[in-house]
Amino acid sequence: MRKVSDKVKNLPPYLFAKLNERKKELTEQGVDVIDLGIGAPDLPTPDFVINELIRTVQKPENHRYPAYDGNADYKEAVAHFYKQHYNVDLNPETEILALIGSKEGIAHLMQAMLNPGDRVLLPNPGYPVYQTAVQMAGAEVEKFSLTEDYHFTPQFDQMNAITDEVKLMLLNYPGNPTSATVNLNTFLKAVTFAKKHNLIIAHDAAYDLVTFDNYKSPSILQAPNAKDYAIEFGSLSKSFNMTGWRIGYVVGNEKVINSLATLKSNIDTGQFTPIQKAAIKALTSDLSSVKKNNDILQDRMETMHQGLMDMGIKSGKPRGSIFIWAKVPKGLTSSEFAERLLDEAGIIVTPGNAFGSAGEGYFRVAITVAKERIEEVITRMKKLDFQEVYIKE
Ligand SMILES: Cc1ncc(COP(=O)(O)O)c(C=O)c1O
Numbered sequence: 378m379r380k381v382s383d384k385v386k387n388l389p390p391y392l393f394a395k396l397n398e399r400k401k402e403l404t405e406q407g408v409d410v411i412d413l414g415i416g417a418p419d420l421p422t423p424d425f426v427i428n429e430l431i432r433t434v435q436k437p438e439n440h441r442y443p444a445y446d447g448n449a450d451y452k453e454a455v456a457h458f459y460k461q462h463y464n465v466d467l468n469p470e471t472e473i474l475a476l477i478g479s480k481e482g483i484a485h486l487m488q489a490m491l492n493p494g495d496r497v498l499l500p501n502p503g504y505p506v507y508q509t510a511v512q513m514a515g516a517e518v519e520k521f522s523l524t525e526d527y528h529f530t531p532q533f534d535q536m537n538a539i540t541d542e543v544k545l546m547l548l549n550y551p552g553n554p555t556s557a558t559v560n561l562n563t564f565l566k567a568v569t570f571a572k573k574h575n576l577i578i579a580h581d582a583a584y585d586l587v588t589f590d591n592y593k594s595p596s597i598l599q600a601p602n603a604k605d606y607a608i609e610f611g612s613l614s615k616s617f618n619m620t621g622w623r624i625g626y627v628v629g630n631e632k633v634i635n636s637l638a639t640l641k642s643n644i645d646t647g648q649f650t651p652i653q654k655a656a657i658k659a660l661t662s663d664l665s666s667v668k669k670n671n672d673i674l675q676d677r678m679e680t681m682h683q684g685l686m687d688m689g690i691k692s693g694k695p696r697g698s699i700f701i702w703a704k705v706p707k708g709l710t711s712s713e714f715a716e717r718l719l720d721e722a723g724i725i726v727t728p729g730n731a732f733g734s735a736g737e738g739y740f741r742v743a744i745t746v747a748k749e750r751i752e753e754v755i756t757r758m759k760k761l762d763f764q765e766v767y768i769k770e
Contacts, residue, residue: 447475502732551697
């Protein structure tokens with residue numbers, strides 16, 4: 378058997394593949410494992426979206442290859458959504474590209490934009506796909522830390538040594554894993570920074586609609602002149618509970634969109650038309666299904682947050698995302714804490730260091746199980762012999 382490529386050989390195993398193995402082992406031993414690890418929504422896709430898939434899948438004309446860069450009506454629906462929700466105008470022909478989920482687009486962006494020697498600024502902690510995608514493109518990663526002191530937002534004025542090789546910067550709000558949110562001001566600064574250093578900002582807005590109370594997450598494209606420097610990834614996965622459907626988009630800078638479209642036309646042939654049709658229904662809806670969803674998530678989030686506080690575990694109270702980012706009790710590393718939770722209580726959380734070195738000392742909880750299960754998590758955690766480490770501040 379010939380050897381696989383160095384590119385693949387050097388990739389770490391995808392974090393959740395490892396966790397899933399351990400979960401399987403424990404489940405086989407009869408443990409009732411509660412998985413707050415992977416951020417996969419448990420709630421169903423709305424009926425009106427499913428019904429559109431059923432209706433359109435029966436039409437033979439929808440069984441053909443779709444357009445490479447997304448069907449025209451799908452791209453118009455994305456434009457409609459940006460106008461309605463953000464008051465941002467987009468040209469569907471040049472400033473919008475359909476994706477087979479935003480993960481696919483993020484990973485391919487690196488292949489489309491980077492040459493060996495190019496450098497990319499990535500958040501630490503951050504979504505692990507950014508780093509592996511940059512590495513697979515043969516480019517270099519430069520991390521910037523997101524810290525609690527600055528509410529996990531980038532401090533552009535502290536980023537001084539930006540060389541010509543830095544071509545791209547990734548941002549992600551509401552953030553995974555920190556659940557941090559920003560106001561438009563952060564994006565205004567980001568665009569100024571991009572202009573100063575002549576780089577591209579890719580904002581990953583995978584959780585854009587998953588917000589609580591009256592908070593509305595901004596689009597980077599709302600910043601003046603953003604289209605000169607920025608693109609934004611969007612996804613239907615979290616907003617409409619459509620993770621398995623694999624549908625998303627990228628919008629913004631025409632040149633970047635075009636380069637990604639060219640690359641992708643040599644790799645995939647778009648997403649199945651009935652899935653695009655169903656996504657159109659979602660994007661052009663009144664978003665009341667999103668609101669209903671968010672109310673359920675907020676109730677879970679508040680239950681979990683209160684439970685953690687009662688135990689003396691510090692965490693921010695998120696305004697968005699499906700995560701809680703909490704401090705590991707004193708005396709344990711992130712991995713030790715996550716291992717003890719799994720082995721002693723059958724609870725899966727993700728150790729913060731899985732998202733980068735600055736995640737050490739934290740753990741991430743995905744609020745993707747029913748409220749009763751979250752209550753069960755809290756009960757189990759309270760029973761654990763962590764008295765020595767649950768220190769009230
Ligand atoms: C920050 C972030 N970006 C992108 C994605 C990918 O989402 P999808 O490929 O389902 O659109 C995820 C999924 O977990 C994520 O957490």
